[in-house]
Amino acid sequence: MARPLCLLSVRQPKSVLVFLCLLGTGTLRFVFSEGIAAMSSSWSRALTQISPYTFASIGIAISIGVSVLGAAWGIYITGSSLIGAAIKAPRITSKNLISVIFCEAVAIYGVIVAIILQTKLESVPSSKIYDPESLRAGYAIFASGIIVGFANLMCGLCVGIIGSSCALSDAQNSTLFVKILVIEIFGSALGLFGVIVGIIMSAQATWPAKTA
Numbered sequence: 001m002a003r004p005l006c007l008l009s010v011r012q013p014k015s016v017l018v019f020l021c022l023l024g025t026g027t028l029r030f031v032f033s034e035g036i037a038a039m040s041s042s043w044s045r046a047l048t049q050i051s052p053y054t055f056a057s058i059g060i061a062i063s064i065g066v067s068v069l070g071a072a073w074g075i076y077i078t079g080s081s082l083i084g085a086a087i088k089a090p091r092i093t094s095k096n097l098i099s100v101i102f103c104e105a106v107a108i109y110g111v112i113v114a115i116i117l118q119t120k121l122e123s124v125p126s127s128k129i130y131d132p133e134s135l136r137a138g139y140a141i142f143a144s145g146i147i148v149g150f151a152n153l154m155c156g157l158c159v160g161i162i163g164s165s166c167a168l169s170d171a172q173n174s175t176l177f178v179k180i181l182v183i184e185i186f187g188s189a190l191g192l193f194g195v196i197v198g199i200i201m202s203a204q205a206t207w208p209a210k211t212a
Contacts, residue, residue, distance in 0.1 A: 051129060052138020053121070056205075059145025060117045063198070066149030067110020070156025074103035078163035089171035096170060098181070099163025102188045106156040109195050113148045116199060117141050122207040137205040144198040144205075151194020158187040 078099045086093045120141055124134055166180040 048130065048135065052134045053129075055138040055142035056117070056121055059142035060114050061145070062149040063117060063145035064110045064114040064149075067113075067152035067156075068107045070153035071103050071105075071107035071110075072156075073153075074106065074156035074158075074160025074163070075100055077157075077160035078103060078167065081164035082167040085167050085171040091174075092167055092170045092177075095177065096163070096167045099159065099166055099184060102159045102163065102184060103156055105188065106152045106159065106191050109191050110148060110152050113144070113195055113198050113202075117145060117202055117205075120202055120205040124207050128208045131208050133206065133208045137207050140201055140205040144202040147201065148194050148198035151198075152191045155188065155191035155194070158190060159184060162187050 078096075082093065082096050082099070120137070128134055162180065162184045166177060166184060169176040169180055
């Protein structure tokens with residue numbers, strides 16, 4: 001007996017959640033291990049020898065790349081259920097496209113923040129690249145990109161799963177569309193929270209002033 005489309009759609013992100021749980025468990029185990037005290041000084045020296053432009057560039061790439069991944073994943077989950085359910089109920093196709101638009105907005109958030117972070121990059125003399133102020137600016141852009149990227153990734157998955165359920169529910173009972181749409185709107189707001197925090201954090205990216 002074939003499993004319902006809604007179950008197939010909802011179970012797809014579980015592998016990502018399992019991976020994140022395992023990654024978090026491994027990280028905590030490493031942090032609280034006995035060897036972390038001996039390695040802390042070497043790690044701090046290594047991090048301070050990496051150019052802040054490297055951290056900033058990685059943060060910008062994560063901001064746009066992971067956001068687009070979340071949007072694409074959400075559209076895939078919603079679109080597959082929408083296409084399948086539209087075979088029996090073609091009327092749901094047009095109004096359920098709003099779920100795809102919500103998923104696409106997640107990628108737009110990442111593009112906007114990536115552009116903002118790109119404007120934060122400034123040219124610094126080679127003698128000041130590893131100054132504390134330069135390192136702080138690079139770390140701020142890096143952290144901002146990570147926050148926005150992964151917030152949008154989770155937002156895209158959330159909106160995609162809700163959009164999938166909305167399409168299947170609407171195909172069965174049209175009165176459920178508006179009720180589930182309200183839930184989807186609140187789910188799409190999660191990405192905005194990450195964007196707001198990322199923009200505030202990027203404001204800390206101040207580079208050393210150039211000397212004449």
